[in-house]
Amino acid sequence: MVASRTAFLWMALAAESLRGQSFSQRGFLELRGAFYPQTAPGDSGRAVGEALLRWEPSLQLSPSWKLNAAFDARTDTHRQVERIWRADFQDRRRQRPAFSLRRASALWHKGPLTVEAGKQFIRWGKADILNPTDRFAPRDYLSVTDSDFLAVTGARITVEHGAETLDLVVTPRLTPSRAPLLNQRWVLIPETLRALGVEDAGSRFPGRAQYGVRWNRNANGYEYSFVFYDGFHHLPLIEGELGARVRLRRYHPRLRLYGGDAAVPTRLATLKGEAAWFTSSDRTADEYVLYVIQAERTWKEWVFAGGYAGEAVTSRRNPVAFAADRGFARAFVARAAYTIDPRRSFAVEAAVRQNGEGTWTRAEYSHQLSGHLRATASFTLIRGEPNDFLGQYRRNSHGMIALRYNF
């Protein structure tokens, strides 16, 4: 009797606490096919099929509290996705997990203070081409030119005071960028090494936490920010071990970064700049400055953005690295997007290395077929020399078709 009364009381309390809460959700099911006209040295496959189901629920518990989550379930034909029935939270494995908790965070705010803890997306920087200051934004680079962001696990505290915002971030564990798979077309292994036999020896992850601070000011008509980061690079360096076969292991060098960004609208276009100095106490890691200068303009149904992504090496230590961010530097980059009508759009983007040894161009057409359904077709053309980051992928030009059902 007492138990049933207690249960009733709990139910009444739970019902009361749920009052005023609001649940919202969105998501999509996407089927995607990529078609490669050419085979690559490590990959004879010409077609890759993928299916991804993403569900993003959120629950507003009270005016101050909100829970956010996102779940992914995926599969593919090319073993980029694991064939293991387990849910992944850490995003540290070589392949994409078949089931993953993409985001899981609790957000609390009161007055000028916002605190978000858990697995979350943190995006810093103002440029669109390349974001040197975006340090808590690892990516999935299994297909290098079609990368997607990964969330990091940690706490973010944001204080907003008038036009100024202070962002403090701590992530106890590094979430690495997912590097291309050794046995697939986005890793080019020299013929001599390939003859010896190469195997992936996994990753060596650092144990220490990452810290970051960003101060941003939205002034009258322009904005700027300064960034400090202390932790590890989410892109790996690679060390080799010679035995019966060559064993390649990824590791993440220490990184201390000083950077900033600014956006200034002028009469003709919005000018954006972003720069960061990457320093490291690791003797195998380069120290360098990455910077971006771009102009952006909207004209009728067109959006244009173009600029230059530059790099200056301050201390060269010649590591073997998968440095996708530096790979798109020393390049002129441009994007033009045209909205044909509310249902259809077209975009072209390109990166051309300043020495002309690598180019990447993508054209994309997108068509909303119904209120929920969108089809997208794109073609990526990659050209260049084998010693260039972009040029090495010259056999990876590909077409892609995606059909997405949004709900």
Next chain:
Amino acid sequence: MNKQLAAVVLFAAAALAQDPRQIVEEVQKRTRSQSQRYEGTLRVIDGRNRISEKRWRYERLGSFGDSKAVLRFTAPAEVKGVALLIHNHKERSSDQWMWTPALQRDRRIALQDRSTRFFGTDFSFEDLEERDASQYSFKLLGEETVNGAACWKIESRPVSTKTSQYTHSTLWIRKDIYVYVRIEGFKGSSLVRRIEYSGHEKVKNIWTARLLTVFDAGRNSRTELKLDRLEYDVTDLKQEDFTLQALRRG
């Protein structure tokens, strides 16, 4: 004596009412509220009569000259969560930022980009900011009847501190209840956009158009915005709900 006084008051009111600035300021005065919230249903009808629907939720805090607003798409699923933050100012054009949840990034909408259509609707970014009387000069063009209602026809031109895609606009204001029934925005002599206000209802003592129809002359397309669940002087809105962090919180 009383009759004479009434005649003088009526004459004075009529004389004042012929001052176009005072007419527009009276419109502002009569629509002034501390805050506003509505759920908007949009039907975008393109030149070939193809229709797409969207919904947004609009919240405003403050009134003319010093208001802040957030507009957040709630449907369709593809654009759900996309939001626009507007900080209106008395002495200059508004500041606007757009939040795109798929990118987890906010982007300031530069002044020179305000003539762009807002997310596939026929509203431009500029049309979504408030039209404070202090930012325009006015000229009374005459009187006209629109949909059976007697209206003042007034020309407005932006002052030098106001950046606008329109060189001038023509406003039609109903004489009986001081509300806009039509605004046409021009670039030189070419019509750029026409906004029709209809279905006026009194909500919390404020005459409000429940249906806005925006016609984009360049594209020959129109967007109908229907205002549902309209509230004024909402008590649960706070300043902290109108910041970039609030956009991110969703």
